[in-house]
Amino acid sequence: MNSPIKLSNTILLYLLTLCIITKAQNLNNPNYLHHFCDDTTTSTTTYKDNLNTLLSSLASNATSNSIGFFNASAGLEPDDVYGLFFCRGDLSTDVCQNCVANATKDIVQRRCPTQKVAFIWYDECFLRYSNKIMFSTMERDPNYTLWNPENVAVHADFNRELLNTIFTAVNRAANMPAGAKKFRATKANYTTEHYLYVLVQCTPDLSSGDCEQCLLAAYSGLEICCNEKRGGRILFPSCIVNFETYINYNETYVESAALAPSPVPQGDKGSSKKTWIIIGATLSTIVGVLLLSSFAYTMWRRKKREEIRNSQVIQLLDMEGRTIEDDCSNEIMYGEVKSQDSFLIQLDIVLKATNQYSNENKLGQGGFGPVYKGVMEDGKEIAVKRLSRTSGQGLREFMNEVNLIARLQHRNLVKLLGCCLEKNEKLLVYEYMPNKSLDVFLFDSAMRVQLDWQRRLSIINGIARGLLYLHEDSRLRIIHRDLKASNILLDYEMNPKISDFGMARIFGGNHSEANTNRIVGTYGYMAPEYAMEGLSSVKSDVFSFGVLMLEIISGKRNGGFHLSEEGKSLLNFTWKLWSEGKGLELMDSLLEKSSVATEVLKCIHIGLLCVQEDPVDRPTMSSVVVMLAGDNFKIPIPTKPAFSVGRIVAEETTSSNQRVSSVNKVTLSNVLPR
Incomplete structure (x- = not known):
C-alpha cells in the first residue's frame, strides 16, 4: 500500500507537470487580435536595420521589465525609428516576454514587412513602431473593436452596474502613481447569481488626465457598438477597455498583487483584553468614518458620472473622425476637431434661436430629420438639423458630418458652425442659406x-x-x-x-x-x-x-x-x-x-x-x-x-x-x- 507521503508526492508531480505543459502552451501561442499598417513604405536598408535594432531592444527588455512596458528608439534622422510595447497588467513577466518576442517577428515578417508605421495587438500585449516620436502621447487612432454578439437578459441592471464598475476602474487605473502599471481589473454582480468582469489599462507613460480621457473615450465607443451585449473590447494605441460576463483576466494574479494584511502582534496574556478594547474602539471609529466617506463619495460619483454621460465633449470624442460604413465597424477613426469647447453649442441657445423648434421656423424635413431656421442673439442666422430619434441611418450621417465637414473649409462648401449633443438631442448647426437649394x-x-x-x-x-x-x-x-x-x-x-x-x-x-x-x-x-x-x-x-x-x-x-x-x-x-x-x-x-x-x-x-x-x-x-x-x-x-x-x-x-x-x-x- 502506498504511503500518504508518496501519494502526495505523485499528485504534486502530476500537478507540476500539468502547470508546466499549460504554461508552455500559453507561452507558445499568444492570441493575435488585429494589426494596422500605414501607407508609408520604406526601401532603405538603414531604416530596416534601425527597425531590427529597435525590435531586438524591445524583445530583450520584456524579460527584465516589472511593469510590462518599455519604449526605445534607434538610428538618426531621417531613418530614425521609435517603438514601444505594453503587456496586460495581470500577466506574468514570462507571458509578457513571450508575447513581445512573437510580436517583434510577426509584425515585420507577416503583417507589415515594408511599412514605416505599424501596430499589432494580441490578447496579452501590444506593440507598435513609427518613424515619428509617440512617447507619452495619448492616441486613439487606429483602433479595433470586438463584441460578443449575444445580448444580456437583464439590460437595465447590467448597464447600470457596468457603468459603475468601469468608472470606478477608470478612476483607479488613471490615478496610479508614476512608474506603476495604469491597470485595473475587477468584477461586480449584476444579478445575485451573475458577475460581469472589467479590465482597463493605459500605457504607463500617460499622465493621469490623458489616461482617463483615453479610457472614457474607449468606453464611449463601447456604449455605441456594444450596448446590451454580453461583452465588448476596444483597443486603442494608448489604452484598452474590455468587459465580459466571464473572467477575462488572471484573477489569481490580480488578487495576489493586493497587499496582504499585517499580522496581529502577539502581546502577553495580561494585556490582551485591554488591547482588544482599544482595537474595538478604533475599528468602530474607522468604520463610522468610512461609512460617511463612502456615502459622500457615492453621491459625488453619481453626480460626476451623470455629468460625464451627458458631457458633450465625451460624446463628441466618440464621433470624431469616424467613417460610419457599418455600425461600430472596425474602421472607427478618431479625428482632430479643433477647439471642441467652441465647436459645441449649448442646447438652450439652440432652443431660443429656433423658438423651441416652432413650426414657423421649420424649413423642411429629410431622412435625417427636420431642419429649422434660427437666429442667434447677435442676429446671425443659422440652420439647425435635428436628428430624428428613430433614424438609425441619421445617426451614421450625423457622425459623418461631424467628422468631415468640421475639418473642411472652402467657399463652395456649406459651413458647419457647431453641434449639440445634450439631453439625447443630436443637432447640427450650419450657416443659413436664404435661397435654399x-x-x-x-x-x-x-x-x-x-x-x-x-x-x-x-x-x-x-x-x-x-x-x-x-x-x-x-x-x-x-x-x-x-x-x-x-x-x-x-x-x-x-x-x-x-x-x-x-x-x-x-x-x-x-x-x-x-x-x-x-x-x-x-x-x-x-x-x-x-x-x-x-x-x-x-x-x-x-x-x-x-x-x-x-x-x-x-x-x-x-x-x-x-x-x-x-x-x-x-x-x-x-x-x-x-x-x-x-x-x-x-x-x-x-x-x-x-x-x-x-x-x-x-x-x-x-x-x-x-x-x-x-x-x-x-x-x-x-x-x-x-x-x-x-x-x-x-x-x-x-x-x-x-x-x-x-x-x-x-x-x-x-x-x-x-x-x-x-x-x-x-x-x-x-x-x-x-
Whole structure:
C-alpha cells in the first residue's frame, strides 16, 4: 500500500507537470487580435536595420521589465525609428516576454514587412513602431473593436452596474502613481447569481488626465457598438477597455498583487483584553468614518458620472473622425476637431434661436430629420438639423458630418458652425442659406427664370471648384457620394455651396477607389459601377457632377426624364442631340436671350465627358475646372454615356403615382441597363 507521503508526492508531480505543459502552451501561442499598417513604405536598408535594432531592444527588455512596458528608439534622422510595447497588467513577466518576442517577428515578417508605421495587438500585449516620436502621447487612432454578439437578459441592471464598475476602474487605473502599471481589473454582480468582469489599462507613460480621457473615450465607443451585449473590447494605441460576463483576466494574479494584511502582534496574556478594547474602539471609529466617506463619495460619483454621460465633449470624442460604413465597424477613426469647447453649442441657445423648434421656423424635413431656421442673439442666422430619434441611418450621417465637414473649409462648401449633443438631442448647426437649394429654382418653371446663363455658369464653376477641393486639395480626401441639385445650397448672392456629407467617405492619399457593401446615394445621379458593384471613387462623383451639369443647362431632371415627351434618359437624349449636331436644343428655352452658344456647347461637351460609361474615360475634377476656365484647352471627344440608373425607379411607381426619387440603400437587382 502506498504511503500518504508518496501519494502526495505523485499528485504534486502530476500537478507540476500539468502547470508546466499549460504554461508552455500559453507561452507558445499568444492570441493575435488585429494589426494596422500605414501607407508609408520604406526601401532603405538603414531604416530596416534601425527597425531590427529597435525590435531586438524591445524583445530583450520584456524579460527584465516589472511593469510590462518599455519604449526605445534607434538610428538618426531621417531613418530614425521609435517603438514601444505594453503587456496586460495581470500577466506574468514570462507571458509578457513571450508575447513581445512573437510580436517583434510577426509584425515585420507577416503583417507589415515594408511599412514605416505599424501596430499589432494580441490578447496579452501590444506593440507598435513609427518613424515619428509617440512617447507619452495619448492616441486613439487606429483602433479595433470586438463584441460578443449575444445580448444580456437583464439590460437595465447590467448597464447600470457596468457603468459603475468601469468608472470606478477608470478612476483607479488613471490615478496610479508614476512608474506603476495604469491597470485595473475587477468584477461586480449584476444579478445575485451573475458577475460581469472589467479590465482597463493605459500605457504607463500617460499622465493621469490623458489616461482617463483615453479610457472614457474607449468606453464611449463601447456604449455605441456594444450596448446590451454580453461583452465588448476596444483597443486603442494608448489604452484598452474590455468587459465580459466571464473572467477575462488572471484573477489569481490580480488578487495576489493586493497587499496582504499585517499580522496581529502577539502581546502577553495580561494585556490582551485591554488591547482588544482599544482595537474595538478604533475599528468602530474607522468604520463610522468610512461609512460617511463612502456615502459622500457615492453621491459625488453619481453626480460626476451623470455629468460625464451627458458631457458633450465625451460624446463628441466618440464621433470624431469616424467613417460610419457599418455600425461600430472596425474602421472607427478618431479625428482632430479643433477647439471642441467652441465647436459645441449649448442646447438652450439652440432652443431660443429656433423658438423651441416652432413650426414657423421649420424649413423642411429629410431622412435625417427636420431642419429649422434660427437666429442667434447677435442676429446671425443659422440652420439647425435635428436628428430624428428613430433614424438609425441619421445617426451614421450625423457622425459623418461631424467628422468631415468640421475639418473642411472652402467657399463652395456649406459651413458647419457647431453641434449639440445634450439631453439625447443630436443637432447640427450650419450657416443659413436664404435661397435654399438649387433644385428649388432649377425644376420650378416660375423660379427658373431667375437663373440666367451667367448665373448658371457661375453655379457650375462653383460646384466644380468645391468638388475639386474635396478630391484633391483638402487635408482629407473625400468622395461625396450624393452630389445632386438638392444638395447644392445657395447663399444670398446665389453662390453654390455643396452640402450634406452624411454619406461622404474618406479615401487614402494613394487610393482613389473603394469598395463598399452598402450602396448609398440618389437614383439618377449614381455612376453605374457604384450602383452595380459598389465601387465608389472620385470618378463616381465626376459622373454625378456631369448629370448635374446637364440638368442645369436643360432645366430638366434626369430622374423620371423618360416619362417626358423626349423619352429615354436625359443622358441619352443629350447624346442623341449632340451626335446629330443639335446640342443647343438641349438648352433651357429660358436661356435663349442670355446665353452664349459656344459656352453652352462647351458645357454640354464637358458634361458628356463626365457621364461616360468607363470611369477611366471620365476627366478628373482638376481637368474639368481647367476646361471650364479656358477656351484654348483641347477637349477630348466623348463616348456614349452610361445607362440611366434612375429609369427602373419610375417604372416601379405605385398605383397612386408616388415615385421614389431618393433612397439611402439601393437594391442592386433593381438597377438595369437600358
